[in-house]
Amino acid sequence: MPWFPEFSTAIELARRDARAREQADPVAQYLKALSDDAPGALEKTWPGDVVVYDPRAGEIRGHRELREFIHSNREWMAAHQARLKVVGSITVDGRAAVELLVHVLHDGDEVAWPVAVVAExxxxxxxxxxTYCSQWPVDGLRHLRPPVLEAGAVDAPDVVKRHLDALAGGDVESIVKTFQSDGYLQEPMDNVHRGAAELRAFYAGAGGIAVRPCAATDDGVSCALEYNIDGPPQAGLAVFERGTDGLLAAVRLYDDITR
Structure with missing residues (x-):
């Protein structure tokens, strides 16, 4: 049966192609597992280590803990009638950063909850x-979150670095100048500050904040920067969206840090 080896090879190639397609969009696979309470496809695509860092559940490591976390998370989503909507994504060199709006019921009202997920x-x-977010929209509390990654592994690029340097020095005017004229800042609770006057008012009350970059997912247009801040160390993520003039069109924050 000389055709049999070729047939077996074709099946194996098809399996590899299917797995490669699944690996190309790990966040979509992760979100589907959370929504469907079905971790099987995720485990099949990633048979080795699967690690989740979640603001509510902490560190989840291995397939058994993954199954327990996904089941518990699905129960929470059902209780809060949660709906997920992807609003942006960046994919570079084996790392993907996806921004979501999670619509949940809180005290009888529907709340839009900004959440970001990085898959590496x-x-x-x-x-x-x-996963990075504030938990204020769903429980009315700020939760001090210890660092997830070590700082110092990456340098912030171009206008992002200028923005962070000005932020660390509490230089409000220099911060505002990193934005284009209609640029905006979105806080973790979905509050938006647009234009120079609103940005100036927001940053005037923020003081100096030292941001320590940990990892960047940057496609040249948008940069998702994972970071720690000092005193006490806390983890967060910001998405910096560049405009056509090289200035910032938007900064969107995902953390529980009091400013």
Missing amino acids: SLDERSVEFR
Whole structure:
């Protein structure tokens, strides 16, 4: 049966192609597992280490803990009638950052909850998911979150660096100048400050904030920067969206840090 090896090879190639397609969009696979309470496809695509860093549940490591987390999360989503909507994504070199709006019921009202998820493939068998958000929209509390990554592994690029340097020095005018004229800042609770006057008023009350970059997912237009801040160290993520003039069209924050 000389055709049999070729047939087996074709099946194996088809399996590899299917797995490669699934690995190309790990966040979509992760979100589907959360929504469907079905981690099987995720485990099949990533048979090695699967690690989740979640603001509510903490560190989840391995397939058994993953299954327990997904089941618990699905129960929470059902109780809050949660709906997920992807509003932006960046994919570069095995790392993907996806911005979501999660619509949930809180005290009888529907709340739009900004959430960001970073997926990083450490090898062909393993993946890590890191979620960033404020929990204020769903429980009315700020939760001090310890660092997820070590700072110092990456330098912030171009206008992002200028923005962070000005922020660390509490230089309000220099911060505002990093934005284009109609640029905006979105806080973790979905509050938006647009234009120079609103940005100036917001940053005037923020003081100096030292941001320590940990990892960047940057496609040249948008940069998702994972960071720690000092005193006490806390983890967060910001998406910096560049305009056509090289200035910032938007900064969107995902953290529980009091400013």
